[in-house]
Amino acid sequence: MTAADSPAGSGSDTEPDPPGLSAAANELIEAARAGRPRAVARLITAVENESDALRPLMAALAADTGRAHVIGLTGAPGVGKSTSTAALIGAYRDRGVRVGVLAFDPSSPFTGGALLGDRVRMQEYALDSGVFIRSMASRGHLGGLSVAAPQALRVFDAAGCDVVLVETVGVGQSEVEIAATADSTLVLLAPGMGDGIQAAKAGVLEIGDIFVVNKADRDGSQALIREIRTMISLADRGPEEWRPPIVRTVASAGEGIDELIGALDNHRSQAEASGSWQQRRLHRARTEIEALALATLRRRVRLQDGTELDRLAAAVRDGGLDVYAAADRLTRAIAASV
Amino acid sequence: MTAADSPAGSGSDTEPDPPGLSAAANELIEAARAGRPRAVARLITAVENESDALRPLMAALAADTGRAHVIGLTGAPGVGKSTSTAALIGAYRDRGVRVGVLAFDPSSPFTGGALLGDRVRMQEYALDSGVFIRSMASRGHLGGLSVAAPQALRVFDAAGCDVVLVETVGVGQSEVEIAATADSTLVLLAPGMGDGIQAAKAGVLEIGDIFVVNKADRDGSQALIREIRTMISLADRGPEEWRPPIVRTVASAGEGIDELIGALDNHRSQAEASGSWQQRRLHRARTEIEALALATLRRRVRLQDGTELDRLAAAVRDGGLDVYAAADRLTRAIAASV
Known part of the structure; x- marks a missing residue:
């Protein structure tokens, strides 16, 4: 994975040392790497809460x-x-x-x-x-x-x-x-x-x-x-x-x-x-990437403009639009928002 | 919902009478509309199998x-x-x-x-x-x-x-x-x-x-x-x-x-x-549109090129790429494929 692979401007996209990590976040990462229980607990709480703060933190931990x-x-x-x-x-x-x-x-x-x-x-x-x-x-x-x-x-x-x-x-x-x-x-x-x-x-x-x-x-x-x-x-x-x-x-x-x-x-x-060890870990990483991509898309569905979605839903309810056509429009709107 | 709303060329996108429905499909639709049990059973089997054939059929049924x-x-x-x-x-x-x-x-x-x-x-x-x-x-x-x-x-x-x-x-x-x-x-x-x-x-x-x-x-x-x-x-x-x-x-x-x-x-x-009747049906349609859009996206995740996904997964496994960055690339690839 080279720097050329990652799109310009997406700072947290590469390893190591993602730019933009705050001093507090760096401290948390260091404490977790040192195996300090409170730092580990805080990171897992962030995992449970699906916190946005997790993204740069996980990027920083990837190499370890x-x-x-x-x-x-x-x-x-x-x-x-x-x-x-x-x-x-x-x-x-x-x-x-x-x-x-x-x-x-x-x-x-x-x-x-x-x-x-x-x-x-x-x-x-x-x-x-x-x-x-x-x-x-x-x-x-x-x-x-x-x-x-x-x-x-x-x-x-x-x-x-x-x-x-x-x-x-x-x-x-x-x-x-x-x-x-x-x-x-x-x-x-x-x-x-x-x-x-x-x-x-x-x-x-x-x-x-x-x-x-x-x-x-x-x-x-x-x-x-x-x-x-x-x-x-x-x-x-x-x-x-x-x-x-x-x-x-x-x-x-x-x-x-x-x-x-x-x-x-x-x-x-x-x-x-x-070699089955590495193969299984490859499978695990793939499963995780897929699940995370889907979670992102699911979040984007929820973030869609309610007015447009209500308009589509009303058309489906009243028989003027079939649900596949409505879902296609929503899918395209989500894709455009990525 | 007017014809102008739907993108050019997406034939099954509007109602009524979607073009491209085969004679057999039209017959099935007519039999289901007439309440013939075997036609109804076949359509519900198509629902269960998430059949691709369902799309034009459901479009044809929407108005009813x-x-x-x-x-x-x-x-x-x-x-x-x-x-x-x-x-x-x-x-x-x-x-x-x-x-x-x-x-x-x-x-x-x-x-x-x-x-x-x-x-x-x-x-x-x-x-x-x-x-x-x-x-x-x-x-x-x-x-x-x-x-x-x-x-x-x-x-x-x-x-x-x-x-x-x-x-x-x-x-x-x-x-x-x-x-x-x-x-x-x-x-x-x-x-x-x-x-x-x-x-x-x-x-x-x-x-x-x-x-x-x-x-x-x-x-x-x-x-x-x-x-x-x-x-x-x-x-x-x-x-x-x-x-x-x-x-x-x-x-x-x-x-x-x-x-x-x-x-x-x-x-x-x-x-x-x-008015709560219509309101609840609006909610039901919205829920259905969202679920169908997500199912489409989920299918696209599975259809992603295995080689590229394996490359991302290997980089995540080996610590060279964090999983969020990998998921972002997958998400963009999915969006581009919609």
């Missing part, structure tokens, strides 16, 4: 991103996603790794930085500047999660997180999509959750790079593992392709977490070697 | 629309929406009124034209050309329900339906929005559904033009009616404004259905007199 290992963590309610997240945080912290957590699960106990179900253990992290925890609502974003999630990831990434855990409940379609754009996706299952793997929502099983059978000390875990193994063996997969391992954990007791981290490291190494 | 009384019917699962819909169909048919039914409730027994829960009663309608029943899935539409619903309504309307019942489960936001764009919105409640009106999803109660307490022969219906009455009296409402009545029904026995139709007729008369 791409380092974190983004780990998606999904599964039906009750499989132990939050407990597993807490166990992973602990294990990564023991290794001196800086961790970001982004929870999109509305029922997640990660709220306001506190893990309610596990409050005692989490209190140690409250004062640990090596852990950032943020819960985001999945509603109310003009661009949807597909805009907010990658931006929040990028903030954690620029703040020096080596690992970012993204916890989503494996129910909504957009939550599944987020988990699917991670570098490594963990699909959690647990015995006794009804009808075995049938209990997992369609679409969730396909995205698993690693299957985690949590609560593996309970009855039915062997049968569940057999079911998953059969499903994995049935999938059409080349000899060079990653074959999802099954890791047994009892997250509440910290069992199996080291093995899980080992499986994650393996997945990263193999994906980097095969 | 705007006559039907669109009645939204919403409420939590279990309140008796489908039974009430069936009872309304029967009562309207007794009055010689042609009825269309559009069900967006995934759990609705209206599927493939058959009402499972009430199959015996519905069999008489299967051969009744005065009733059109269609169930639509709420997923998979590029434009979402906000595009598909008004188009399907328009097909029923052009086919001569005097009344179109739109059944949505009062749970999803888009379902609530559809119910809210009806000419008259019925909010159904029933006693014994948990915590009285608290059981209704936030946002549903606000859109009711008429409240229906179904299963009114059961315990708790008086308490429920008192609750609704209190809620209605608390709402801020001018002396000229419509005050939602509460109608008691036992839909399974046909009780209260005549009163419900009377309340619907009252609502229509008063709304037409006050």
Whole structure:
């Protein structure tokens, strides 16, 4: 990307050092890069609010991103996603790794930085500047999660997180999509959750790079593992392709977490070697660009002159104009405003 | 809307009689206008498939629309929406009124034209050309329900339906929005559904033009009616404004259905007199135009040259370009393609 690619006058269009960034914004960027929690929190709040101030800030952070290992963590309610997240945080912290957590699960106990179900253990992290925890609502974003999630990831990434855990409940379609754009996706299952793997929502099983059978000390875990193994063996997969391992954990007791981290490291190494790592990140960037462009266009629809739109709407209502013709005029007006 | 408003060469842009409609398309339009069920079904299938063929067809139908009384019917699962819909169909048919039914409730027994829960009663309608029943899935539409619903309504309307019942489960936001764009919105409640009106999803109660307490022969219906009455009296409402009545029904026995139709007729008369009828239809047309314009733009995003988009995505992935700058370029490319 050269300077010649960018149109004259669009100052924040290139990297590094976008002109026009205020002293306060520069300070915020520096503080976030240094991993100061309040700066990170302020940036993610800007992401949530879809603030206009975000644009130059994200431009300034762009060069600092791409380092974190983004780990998606999904599964039906009750499989132990939050407990597993807490166990992973602990294990990564023991290794001196800086961790970001982004929870999109509305029922997640990660709220306001506190893990309610596990409050005692989490209190140690409250004062640990090596852990950032943020819960985001999945509603109310003009661009949807597909805009907010990658931006929040990028903030954690620029703040020096080596690992970012993204916890989503494996129910909504957009939550599944987020988990699917991670570098490594963990699909959690647990015995006794009804009808075995049938209990997992369609679409969730396909995205698993690693299957985690949590609560593996309970009855039915062997049968569940057999079911998953059969499903994995049935999938059409080349000899060079990653074959999802099954890791047994009892997250509440910290069992199996080291093995899980080992499986994650393996997945990263193999994906980097095969090129699928970069390919998936390309896909993630493309998805994000598309979502952001659409959000911009959606905003422009809302900004259209109400009088003209009312005139079109009245013509459609009264049968004098068909809705496609009206939409074409609106589309052209939006295009002309870009 | 005059011919001068439309750009030269865009043949299907004006009404009536768009040039370029094939003989087969003209035949389909004529058959739909005559209320022939197969033609109506084919048009709604085209709506569901977001077919390109739809554009000239909808243009041809535009002048025939705007006559039907669109009645939204919403409420939590279990309140008796489908039974009430069936009872309304029967009562309207007794009055010689042609009825269309559009069900967006995934759990609705209206599927493939058959009402499972009430199959015996519905069999008489299967051969009744005065009733059109269609169930639509709420997923998979590029434009979402906000595009598909008004188009399907328009097909029923052009086919001569005097009344179109739109059944949505009062749970999803888009379902609530559809119910809210009806000419008259019925909010159904029933006693014994948990915590009285608290059981209704936030946002549903606000859109009711008429409240229906179904299963009114059961315990708790008086308490429920008192609750609704209190809620209605608390709402801020001018002396000229419509005050939602509460109608008691036992839909399974046909009780209260005549009163419900009377309340619907009252609502229509008063709304037409006050101008709110036309105002709401203006809002509906505006919402539809916006949704269709956005769907067009979304399609253009997908049609963008993959190579250029991949180049942008690679630059974003590698930190050489921030995602806003990339989205700006995509947005400009889309605008240039309109």
